[in-house]
Amino acid sequence: MSASFPFSTSVSPLQSHEFPRMPSLLKPRIHLPVLKPMTIALSRVVLPENLKVAASELPKTVAEPAEFREAEGLEVDSVTEAELKENGFRSTRRTKIVCTIGPRTCDFEAIEALAVGGMNVARVNMCHGTQEWHRDVIRRVRRLNEEKGFAVAVMMDTEGSEIHMDDLNGAESAKAEDGEIWTFTVRAFDPSSRPERTITVNYDGFAEDVKVGDELLVDGGMVRFVVTEKIGPDVICHCTDPGLLLPRANLTFWRNGSLVQERNAMLPTISSKDWLDIDFGIAEGVDFIAVSFVRTAEVIKTLKSYIRARSPKSQISVIAKIESIESLNNLEEIIQASDGAMVARGDLGAQIPLEQVPSVQQEVVQLCRELNKPVIVASQLLESMIEYPIPTRAEVADVSEAVRQQADALMLSSESAMGQYPDKALAVLRSVSLRIERWRREEKHYDTTDLPVVSSSFPASISEEICNTASKMANKLEADAIFVYTKTGRIASLLSRNRPDCPIFAFTPTTSIQRCLNLQWGLIPFRLDFSDDMESNLNRTFSLLRAKGMINSGDLIIVVSDVLQSVQAIKVP
Numbered sequence: 036m037s038a039s040f041p042f043s044t045s046v047s048p049l050q051s052h053e054f055p056r057m058p059s060l061l062k063p064r065i066h067l068p069v070l071k072p073m074t075i076a077l078s079r080v081v082l083p084e085n086l087k088v089a090a091s092e093l094p095k096t097v098a099e100p101a102e103f104r105e106a107e108g109l110e111v112d113s114v115t116e117a118e119l120k121e122n123g124f125r126s127t128r129r130t131k132i133v134c135t136i137g138p139r140t141c142d143f144e145a146i147e148a149l150a151v152g153g154m155n156v157a158r159v160n161m162c163h164g165t166q167e168w169h170r171d172v173i174r175r176v177r178r179l180n181e182e183k184g185f186a187v188a189v190m191m192d193t194e195g196s197e198i199h200m201d202d203l204n205g206a207e208s209a210k211a212e213d214g215e216i217w218t219f220t221v222r223a224f225d226p227s228s229r230p231e232r233t234i235t236v237n238y239d240g241f242a243e244d245v246k247v248g249d250e251l252l253v254d255g256g257m258v259r260f261v262v263t264e265k266i267g268p269d270v271i272c273h274c275t276d277p278g279l280l281l282p283r284a285n286l287t288f289w290r291n292g293s294l295v296q297e298r299n300a301m302l303p304t305i306s307s308k309d310w311l312d313i314d315f316g317i318a319e320g321v322d323f324i325a326v327s328f329v330r331t332a333e334v335i336k337t338l339k340s341y342i343r344a345r346s347p348k349s350q351i352s353v354i355a356k357i358e359s360i361e362s363l364n365n366l367e368e369i370i371q372a373s374d375g376a377m378v379a380r381g382d383l384g385a386q387i388p389l390e391q392v393p394s395v396q397q398e399v400v401q402l403c404r405e406l407n408k409p410v411i412v413a414s415q416l417l418e419s420m421i422e423y424p425i426p427t428r429a430e431v432a433d434v435s436e437a438v439r440q441q442a443d444a445l446m447l448s449s450e451s452a453m454g455q456y457p458d459k460a461l462a463v464l465r466s467v468s469l470r471i472e473r474w475r476r477e478e479k480h481y482d483t484t485d486l487p488v489v490s491s492s493f494p495a496s497i498s499e500e501i502c503n504t505a506s507k508m509a510n511k512l513e514a515d516a517i518f519v520y521t522k523t524g525r526i527a528s529l530l531s532r533n534r535p536d537c538p539i540f541a542f543t544p545t546t547s548i549q550r551c552l553n554l555q556w557g558l559i560p561f562r563l564d565f566s567d568d569m570e571s572n573l574n575r576t577f578s579l580l581r582a583k584g585m586i587n588s589g590d591l592i593i594v595v596s597d598v599l600q601s602v603q604a605i606k607v608p
């Protein structure tokens with residue numbers, strides 16, 4: 036596994052697409068019924084956490100304390116349930132979808148529409164908005180889960196110490212025309228006193244670090260300027276590639292064809308504002324924290340131990356965003372230390388030549404799979420859908436490629452945060468994922484990847500081998516599904532990592548692990564209280580799922596659990 040990349044340092048030209056396009060015929064949007072989770076009471080064995088008794092020694096049923104009865108039954112995301120019933124579970128979507136929530140999608144109805152459309156994870160980006168704004172969004176997602184039976188996870192994305200422009204005093208964008216003179220400054224202004232064509236930069240060392248002749252790239256080259264003069268805190272620039280400046284757009288500067296990394300490279304990965312946002316995220320109980328501009332594994336380890344100390348019981352997963360050159364040089368250690376990774380192609384494409392982004396994407400996706408970490412492919416998947424109701428053919432090809440690589444999840448950014456067609460963009464991700472996944476199965480593109488051992492202890496490596504074997508068995512026997520009973524989620528991940536042909540029904544007792552599993556490829560997470568008596572667990576789940584119409588008698592199920600270290604092949608009675 037190679038973790039270093041040879042980079043050329045040339046600046047690659049890429050313009051924003053300016054093709055005029057015709058209004059087009061749209062596929063009808065998919066409307067799925069929203070169903071309440073159904074709770075069916077059945078008697079069962081309740082085993083206290085600290086009581087270790089062989090399953091065979093347990094009575095088949097015991098009277099249970101009242102507090103357990105509440106949580107009894109089987110809960111699955113209501114949209115997943117509808118999909119399972121509609122299409123049969125062999126054809127459910129394996130690739131997960133993360134949607135960034137922004138001004139266009141922040142109200143309850145809009146979030147609900149995204150959830151109905153298949154959003155698995157809602158992302159809030161702390162670069163934008165206030166904590167209050169994000170708190171409202173997070174609570175709406177939680178309320179939606181509670182009231183309407185979704186299991187949408189929440190991801191908080193840190194701002195990080197990137198250099199960016201100000202928020203344009205609330206304007207949606209500003210247009211920079213070819214040849215115009217703009218001033219980038221470290222001075223701040225009141226909205227009323229801001230001079231025309233003047234942008235405040237958030238990094239105090241900015242005016243000192245840039246030199247006359249440097250190129251200033253907005254959002255990785257969507258708009259370009261050249262520095263013509265420096266006057267104290269003001270940097271006077273000449274626009275060489277016109278385009279739209281968006282609020283808080285990222286800025287990089289380049290000298291003689293290389294990215295300039297002077298003092299900004301010394302800024303901390305997690306700024307003091309980020310630590311406040313992290314405290315906020317822990318308090319709000321987010322499921323994932325995505326760390327921007329990670330450079331080393333150390334920062335991930337520090338954050339993970341901070342979360343453990345602040346909130347020992349929380350299940351927050353830390354996602355490393357791969358978007359800087361340094362992260363590529365330390366890729367393997369970073370991914371190893373994290374609970375997952377994101378190929379953040381937006382900033383990545385501003386740090387390395389664009390033509391190197393696809394190979395880095397493939398490398399990160401592959402490495403994550405080897406190390407058993409979920410991976411998200413992010414940014415500009417459907418960029419043109421910010422303005423247009425259908426994607427370009429090239430965008431569909433890009434999404435297809437990420438699905439073909441079997442990334443765990445795809446992410447919408449501006450398309451869902453501030454675009455005109457968030458629901459249509461989501462529907463495109465869904466339909467392309469379904470089509471490409473089916474094509475891959477039909478073509479029998481079976482994976483022959485030999486996955487390296489990831490477990491560090493002997494018992495863990497037994498579970499790992501069981502999962503590998505179970506997946507192979509499922510493919511060979513053309514099983515309808517794999518059922519996995521897991522308290523920690525680990526063996527569900529190990530099964531997902533094998534990318535088997537059939538879906539994986541993951542039963543787990545806690546809602547936080549259920550939400551967390553929602554980011555991983557091919558997993559259909561259910562919340563279910565189960566016991567150490569696998570026979571009774573199975574009988575119970577079979578009858579619950581049969582009653583819901585989600586499985587049928589005669590379906591072939593491969594069963595794995597962290598209770599029994601075994602693989603079973605069972606026909607649903």
Ligand SMILES: Nc1ncnc2c1ncn2[C@@H]1O[C@H](COP(=O)(O)OP(=O)(O)OP(=O)(O)O)[C@@H](O)[C@H]1O
Nearest residue numbers: 135136137138160162163164281381448449452453
């Ligand atoms: N909470 C928000 N409030 C206002 N605008 C937002 C919000 N979240 C996102 N946006 C808008 O959507 C755009 C895309 O969102 P995204 O999260 O991808 O941000 P970004 O700043 O481009 O990237 P990064 O993830 O690198 O921070 C942003 O540039 C911004 O214009």
Ligand SMILES: CC(=O)C(=O)O
Nearest residue numbers: 379380381382413414
């Ligand atoms: C998502 C993100 O941070 C990026 O693409 O830069």
Ligand SMILES: [K+]
Nearest residue numbers: 192193194327
């Ligand atoms: K961010």
Ligand SMILES: [Mg+2]
Nearest residue numbers: 358379381382
């Ligand atoms: Mg970024």
